[in-house]
Amino acid sequence: MNNTLTNGLGLLSLVANTGRAHGVTELANMAELPKSHVHxxxxxxxxxxxxxxxxxxxxxxxxxxxxxxxxxxxxIPVRRMALPEMMQLVGEVKAALSLAAPFGHEAISIAHITPDGNLRGSMESLGSVLSAHASASGKLFLAYLPEDEVGEVLAQLDYSGGGPNAHRNAESLKAELPQIRARGYSINNLESGANMNSFAVPIHNQDGKVFAALGASAQANELSLKRIAELAPILLESVQRIESTIKEENP
Structure with a gap:
């Protein structure tokens, strides 16, 4: 990619992510670029x-x-295809539903529906970056990475954030990945926060690659591990219908 374009996009991301105004000198220091170029x-x-x-x-x-x-x-085709299914599903699961896509080594929310069926468009949910080590979707995408990429990604993650049960090192997280693949979905049990649980199931594209995740989240007392086990087959059935739509549109 052209360096000027890359640097411009980098500056745009810096300003957007910090949520406040910056001067040229400050941005130049943050981006590690010459002040004249930044200006x-x-x-x-x-x-x-x-x-x-x-x-x-x-x-x-x-x-x-x-x-x-x-x-x-x-x-975003998968968002368009998944939203009708999510709107039907939310009344049954009685939890917030989210659709996520890979975002570098992490995940990013591309749709969010509240338990009462409202499609959220605010930045507190839409566009949120979900941690690779402490979110259901983030761990799910890690679990389905090619084996030769996993070690390199795990070594680059920051394990400092998250809730009381979050993984604190690469070895701990790596040990969970085969369990996710065997189970068919990923669980976040007090890992992203002190009182939040969630789970996510994979969505495959027409080539069989995991390229999105459908998840549900709620307070831990409302979404226990037992409740997750009950709801997971329901989300997996919904994903099968979404994947059928994907195949029909991409024969």
């Missing part, structure tokens, strides 16, 4: 309306960036 990139992003510049010459994310997210969501 030119910022001006281009302002002209494209992805960033805005205030009276103190600080830069923050602009509402123009919403165009990217809107068009992206509209054009």
């Amino acid at each position: 030119r990139l910022l001006q281009s992003l302002v002209e494209a309306r992805y960033l805005e510049k205030d009276h103190q010459s600080r830069y923050s994310i602009s509402v123009g960036a919403l165009r990217l997210g809107r068009e992206l969501l509209r054009n």
Whole structure:
């Protein structure tokens, strides 16, 4: 990829992820790029309306960036195919439902439906990055990686975050991956937070590769391990219908 484009996208991500305005010098230091180069990139992003510049010459994310997210969501095929099934499913499982896709070594939420059936579009759920070591979807994608990639990925993860039961090292996480594959779904038992449980089942594309995950989450007292075992077959049946739709559209 062109270095200028890569650096520009990197700056856009820096500003978007921190949630506050930054000056040129600060962004140059954060990006480890020359100040003059950063200034030119910022001006281009302002002209494209992805960033805005205030009276103190600080830069923050602009509402123009919403165009990217809107068009992206509209054009993610698995989201379009899964949403009708998720809307039918949420009343039965009585838990929040999420659809996630791989995002580097982690996972990212591309759809979220609340237990009352509302499709969420807020940034607190949509676009959330889900930890590879402490989320059901993140662990699921790790479990289905090619064997020769797993060790390298595990060595790069940060194991410092998560809830009381989160994995704290590569060896611990690696030991769970065969269990996930054997079970057919991944469980998050107080790993992402102190009182949250979730699980995720894999969605395969027409070539048989896991490229998305359908998950359910709730407070631990509402989604016990016993309840997860009861609900998992229901989500797996839903995934079969989603995969059938995928195959029909991609013969």
